Amino acid sequence: MPSTVAPSGGSKTQPADDQFNWQQQWYPLAPVSYLDRAKPTPYTVLGRRLVVWYHAPSQQWRALEDRWPHRLAPLSEGRIEPASGNLQCSYHGWQFGGDGRCASIPQADSPQQEATACGSQRSCVAAFPVRQEQGMLWVWMEAGPGAAAASQLRPLPLPAELLSSGGDGATPAGSLLGGWYQRELPLSAEYLLENLLDPSHIHFAHSGVIGSPSRAGSIPLHLAGPLTSQGGFQLHMDRQWQGRAGRQGGRGQQQAREIPGLVDLGEAAPAGGSGSVPAVTRFVPPGLVCPGTSRVFTAYSATGLPPVLQSALRSDALAPLLHAFQFLADLGAHQVIDGDAVHIHQQERTVRQEGRRSYFMPAAADRGVMLLHRWLDEYAGGGPQYFPGPGAASSGMGAAASKPLSRQEVLDRYEQHTKHCPSCRQVLAPLE
Numbered sequence: 001m002p003s004t005v006a007p008s009g010g011s012k013t014q015p016a017d018d019q020f021n022w023q024q025q026w027y028p029l030a031p032v033s034y035l036d037r038a039k040p041t042p043y044t045v046l047g048r049r050l051v052v053w054y055h056a057p058s059q060q061w062r063a064l065e066d067r068w069p070h071r072l073a074p075l076s077e078g079r080i081e082p083a084s085g086n087l088q089c090s091y092h093g094w095q096f097g098g099d100g101r102c103a104s105i106p107q108a109d110s111p112q113q114e115a116t117a118c119g120s121q122r123s124c125v126a127a128f129p130v131r132q133e134q135g136m137l138w139v140w141m142e143a144g145p146g147a148a149a150a151s152q153l154r155p156l157p158l159p160a161e162l163l164s165s166g167g168d169g170a171t172p173a174g175s176l177l178g179g180w181y182q183r184e185l186p187l188s189a190e191y192l193l194e195n196l197l198d199p200s201h202i203h204f205a206h207s208g209v210i211g212s213p214s215r216a217g218s219i220p221l222h223l224a225g226p227l228t229s230q231g232g233f234q235l236h237m238d239r240q241w242q243g244r245a246g247r248q249g250g251r252g253q254q255q256a257r258e259i260p261g262l263v264d265l266g267e268a269a270p271a272g273g274s275g276s277v278p279a280v281t282r283f284v285p286p287g288l289v290c291p292g293t294s295r296v297f298t299a300y301s302a303t304g305l306p307p308v309l310q311s312a313l314r315s316d317a318l319a320p321l322l323h324a325f326q327f328l329a330d331l332g333a334h335q336v337i338d339g340d341a342v343h344i345h346q347q348e349r350t351v352r353q354e355g356r357r358s359y360f361m362p363a364a365a366d367r368g369v370m371l372l373h374r375w376l377d378e379y380a381g382g383g384p385q386y387f388p389g390p391g392a393a394s395s396g397m398g399a400a401a402s403k404p405l406s407r408q409e410v411l412d413r414y415e416q417h418t419k420h421c422p423s424c425r426q427v428l429a430p431l432e
Contacts, residue, residue, distance in 0.1 A: 020229045020380040022046060023142040023387075025261055026156050028285045028297045029063070029130070030137050031180040033422050040087060042066055042076035046141050047290045047386030050128065051076040055098040056085040062098040063139050065126040069102070070094055075125065100127035100143075134162050134176050136297070141387075157261030157285045161303045174281075175309075177300040179326050181333045182287075183417040185341055186405055189286050189294045190376065190383050191348045195340050196263045196284055197235065197368030205339040209332075219365035227371070229379040232261075235368050261285060288384050292348075298333060326423035338411050345410050 027045050029052065035041060037054040044050065049066035051074070066074045068089050075096070081088040086095040086103050095104035102123035108114030117123055126143035129151040140151035155163055161174025185192070195201070199219055203211035224236040263284040281302070287295030351358075361370060376383055418424045 018229050018379070021142075022288075022380070022385040024140070024150060024154070026131070026138045026140055026151070026154060027261075028136050028157075028287050028295070029139045031182055031297075032061075032132060032135055032137055033179060034182065034420055035061070035137065039080065040076050040078055042074065044289050044293075045139055046288050046384065047388070048141065049074070049076075050139065051078075051087070052130075052137070053080060053087050055087075056080075058098055060098065061130050061132060061137055062087075063128040063130045064096065064100050065128075065143070067125065068094065069123055069125060094123075096125050098127070100125040131156065134158060134299075135180060136299075159262070159264055159281050159283050159301050161281070162301050174301045174303045175305055177302050178329060179299070179423065181298040181330055182295060182420065183333070183337060183413075184287075184289065184293065184295045185337070185416060186292060186410055187294055187341065187344050188292055188348055188384075189288045190372075191344045191351075192294050192296065193263065193286060193372055194369045195344055197372050198365070199237070199368075200363070200365035201340070205343065206336055209335050209339060218363070221364055221367040223367070223371060227375050227378065233371050233375055235371065288386075290386055291384075296337065327427045330417065330421060330424060334413055334417070338413075341410050342407055345405060349404060 023046070029043055029045060029050075030041075035052065035054070037056075040051045040053040042049065043052055043063075050063050051066040052061060052063050054060075055062045064075060064087065066076045068075050068091065070089070070092060073089065073091050075087060075089055078088050078090045080086070081095055084095060084103065086097055088095045093104070093106045094102060097103050102118040102125075105114050105117055105123070108117060128143050129140040129148045131138045131140075131151075133156055138156055140147060142150065159174065162172050162176060199221070200216070203213050203216040205211075207213055219237060221235050221237050224234045227233045263286065264281060282298065282300050284296065284298050287297055289295055356373065359369075418428070
């Protein structure tokens with residue numbers, strides 16, 4: 001089902017062959033550290049229910065539709081059969097391989113009948129391409145015969161420094177710093193994107209955390225290059241902005257933001273600076289769950305680090321130390337999200353009632369939000385296109401889109417993050 005946010009009347013929809021296809025994209029599914037190889041786990045991406053499990057024979061993670069073809073029960077309630085490594089439905093014992101094909105039907109009347117039934121397309125489960133890269137499991141949200149080949153043609157939504165150049169397996173130029181932060185929020189994806197593309201809220205919503213009202217002022221954002229269906233757009237902020245109290249509100253560095261698959265909050269080195277100076281980038285690949293629900297993923301990459309440190313990061317030599325500090329990093333991320341989430345939840349409900357045309361955005365600092373909706377309207381159908389058919393998530397998952405939630409529900413860190421996070425569970429285990 002499409003987003004319920006209405007397109008603006010001034011945007012011109014691009015031709016069908018130049019439209020962004022929401023299914024033919026890579027999406028972050030879960031940090032690998034969050035997954036358990038011993039059991040299947042349910043996830044929802046783009047409104048479609050998936051079951052994620054580790055297929056030992058191929059030594060790969062797999063993602064299938066979470067829908068048993070026999071009687072439509074969820075396969076995520078099943079188990080991994082030790083002898084075959086297949087995913088087994090715990091209701092009637094049917095087994096499925098990593099490609100989604102049915103491998104065993106215990107109730108079959110004869111070996112011939114079982115072979116015939118297993119060979120039928122009706123006994124198969126849709127399988128989705130997955131990739132494990134930089135500690136994250138990514139899923140391509142199109143299934144079918146050509147999906148695997150199509151997925152290889154599109155790079156993962158990671159900063160360029162974390163991708164192997166040319167896809168030839170070369171070592172990336174950058175390094176992932178620490179682990180991933182993940183939190184599932186009762187907010188629709190387009191409103192989270194608005195927030196990420198809006199630097200002007202930082203000194204107020206996050207005052208005392210990462211901002212200060214005394215540093216607020218004009219923010220000169222401008223579009224760098226064209227809007228495109230697959231590349232989204234880039235915003236540059238290439239000079240300092242002046243706070244109203246006369247203080248500098250920025251560091252004179254370039255910040256680029258891109259959509260659709262990645263919001264890259266990178267800062268390039270200042271003009272005339274040394275290319276060997278380490279540069280840290282915070283990047284956020286949006287996790288689209290269903291209307292009213294999204295996952296926030298955040299990580300940091302760095303370039304220009306000493307080779308010894310780069311090698312240590314890639315070899316997991318610093319893993320114990322980084323794991324210990326991940327809990328503290330998560331607390332900091334919680335504070336930032338808590339400063340935004342209640343505002344965004346209430347905003348989303350109001351927009352659904354009144355429409356986005358009521359927005360009044362007079363300043364250059366609003367340019368990111370305006371360009372986001374221009375891109376969505378012209379190239380992407382007005383908003384995320386969630387899966388509408390069999391296998392779609394139940395309407396209850398998107399409850400935040402239809403009913404008001406209390407402040408406590410919107411900011412429920414335990415349910416949204418802590419009970420899933422291995423670092424947080426390890427720290428809290430002695431207290432439970």
